[in-house]
Amino acid sequence: MALGNLTMSTKPMLKPGKGEVLVEIWTVSLNYRDTEVCMGTYTHHKSTGATSSIAQCSDMCGVVVEIGEGTTICAWNVGDRVVPNAIKHISVTYRVFHAIGLVKPPDYLRTGGVSICGLQIAHTVGATTIVTFSSDSKLERAKLPDTVMQITQYNGADIVFEADIEAGDARTLHKSFDCGASGGLINAIGYLSGKEDDPGNRVNANVLAIKKDATLKGILGGPKDRFEEALNFWMASVLALGPARGKYFQRSDGKELSL
Structure with a gap:
């Protein structure tokens, strides 16, 4: 394959x-x-x-x-x-x-771009958002703060949204716990940079969770009613921020877009 x-x-x-x-x-x-x-x-x-x-x-x-x-x-x-x-x-x-x-x-549906999607939803509900990206083009849309802990006065983030850009995976999970607040929630969605820790940095997830008394939640999908709830919220509120379009391909470009 x-x-x-x-x-x-x-x-x-x-x-x-x-x-x-x-x-x-x-x-x-x-x-x-x-x-x-x-x-x-x-x-x-x-x-x-x-x-x-x-x-x-x-x-x-x-x-x-x-x-x-x-x-x-x-x-x-x-x-x-x-x-x-x-x-x-x-x-x-x-x-x-x-x-x-x-x-x-929604009348305008934007698929993909999990990180930007999460940012728009959090901003709409009035949350203070702190966003990091590994892509320079996306940094223009979400300014990179010096550190999460400095911005939160060393309290940490209540909710960490681990999306599809080198977050939510084995190599960066410990960093997310370090940035999270005591009793916070880590939502793990992706693992772009790897499925295993680097040698010498293999602290088990249970130790990370206990250290911050935090909850680690893996997200693969959800029930239909929660999907409908999210789409209705998107139509009523988030679309006012405008779409975040990425790159478009034709169906015949399958190999190129996979690369």
Whole structure:
């Protein structure tokens, strides 16, 4: 398995059954997990019944184009924009979904950019935000403070949002605990810089948590109702800040965007 093995293929058009809808997928976002799947290194959370030939990606937005025959109760109409809750293998042009597993997206849906998304939500609810990024282009959007502890007068951050830029992984987790407040919450989402500590720096997570009396929470997904709650909040409040657009690719650019 390798990034160079990404290929385009054609399969028969799907037909939705009772309680299902056919969705034309318009936009898909790329996450670090997708690169791992290509490289064969996404082994800590295997899919049941996975094969060597799978479609990539897990974030998308599309439009309902057909409702399954025999479906008597359905929240969707043909033409509705929808997003799925925690679905994999969606880098395709069409896919059948269970109707109850879809939710309504904001009028403007921005996929990807977990760090900027977290920053916008925290800012909207009135939190004091302290943001660090390893990308210079993103530093222009979120000024890098000298240190978290200095800004918080050495109390530490109540909530640490470990996103997709060298945070939430083995190599930086101890730094997040050091920056957190006593009794704080560490939300771990990514592990871009690695899954194992460097030699000589292998303090177990239980020791880190006890030292700060903190809670470490891993986030992979969530229930549909919390997803809907987040999207409704986004539509009502966060969109006023404006979208944070990244880079756009065509479907045929799959290999380039994976690199």
